[in-house]
């Protein structure tokens with residue numbers, strides 16, 4: 525029995541689908557300790573949008589470590605944090621005419637979500653938050669309370685309260701007008717819905733099965749929030765940092781959320797880092813009212829700054845992400861057409877793509893077949909029925925072609941049985 529099986533908790537999950545010991549990683553490839561290469565179409569669940577050990581980011585990190593730059597700094601002022609904040613302002617906020625203050629909420633995505641929920645409740649004095657069916661916002665109690673998946677919610681061990689789920693876009697396959705139920709409940713003083721502090725939404729639900737909300741639906745949601753004086757929180761932890769094309773996934777809808785959660789690829793290098801961006805007038809916390817030990821991880825600031833400077837000075841990455849995404853979409857459409865009896869569904873936007881199968885069993889078998897052929901992919905959706913692709917945005921056209929060939933072969937192997 526390996527030390528992993530003997531000592532590590534059985535709660536581990538990814539290592540079950542990919543039961544090898546990884547050692548090195550470069551760009552879109554991971555290498556097992558015996559040297560076997562794997563094409564990584566999962567990219568750290570979206571934490572590695574610029575690939576593994578990206579050379580531009582790695583050099584900045586090495587230089588910083590070599591000169592004994594401070595590594596841990598609570599929320600003290602540091603040169604690394606100053607460079608990062610200036611770069612966020614210049615490369616991200618100003619070009620998009622966005623006016624946000626930056627909260628460092630803690631190292632992970634769930635920290636960004638907890639901070640957003642806490643702040644929305646404090647600002648409005650209301651406790652209720654609206655979330656959506658099949659949402660995923662993280663594993664801490666506040667984040668779980670706005671998460672849909674029953675298995676994950678079950679882990680909480682206490683009632684998950686102060687959140688009310690509403691139907692996400694296409695939940696009823698277009699049978700009802702958007703927001704019919706939501707708006708009715710808000711308007712009806714007998715509905716039992718407490719006045720919400722905020723709505724929290726993913727523009728594309730990653731863990732929920734690569735469900736991409738329509739642009740009109742997102743616009744409609746933003747308008748509804750304005751009409752009813754509800755704060756709009758966009759959780760861009762997985763779909764931000766260029767995953768769908770633009771830096772923020774909500775840009776295409778032309779909406780401006782009141783609060784934005786970012787994590788995963790914001791450090792660019794796979795180092796822990798998260799941001800909660802807030803409208804300046806929401807900046808009402810007392811000093812230290814939201815705190816934490818790991819909110820100033822300088823190596824993450826350094827790689828984040830290098831990533832923003834390298835990839836967000838022009839729109840090249842956005843264009844190539846959209847083009848590569850369309851190539852995957854076209855390849856998936858071909859697969860859907862080739863197996864009419866399998867009732868497959870191609871989903872997604874940008875380089876967040878999914879192929880929905882009739883069952884979690886089938887999607888899991890396709891991922892297992894792809895692993896045998898050297899490709900890492902995961903499943904998502906309430907029953908794991910969606911084969912999910914989140915390749916590095918920097919993958920080459922050749923790597924994309926190779927991955928798509930493996931997927932086509934794997935689907936054929938599983939569906940022709």
Ligand code: PLP
Pocket residue numbers: 569632633634635637660661662663726730731759760761762763787788
């Ligand atoms: N929000 C979204 C949309 C996510 O996809 C995730 C993680 O997958 C989280 C929050 C939680 O992030 P973390 O796992 O870093 O806590």
